[in-house]
Amino acid sequence: MARDRRHEEVARITTAAESPKADIDHREKRYIISMTIRTLCFIGAVFARHIPWLCGILIVASFLLPYVAVVMANRASPILPGDPFEGPDHKEIE
Secondary structure (H helix, E strand, O other): OOOOHHHOOOOOHHHOOOOHHHHHHHHHHHHHHHHHHHHHHHHHHHHOOOOHHHHHHHHHHHHHHHHHHHHHHHOOOOOOOOOOOOOOOOOOOO
16 A cells, blocks of 8 residues: 655644643642642631631632632643644544
């Protein structure tokens, strides 16, 4: 079977996606930062118990941040336009 070299896609380094390990490391870092902010909100609510409106905001934030942290951590790196491995048109190597 002859190959038509004009239609072969070549992966370019500028369109290559982030490595899976780097992607996971980046997502873990975002999660840890979000959960640290949540912990600080909860501790701040304890110290701000004499200011009801501030205490309420900090408690609500401490309950909402875990959801936001999980959504942010589960969001993978986007596939860059022109990536030869994007979408359902990916062809296996013959």
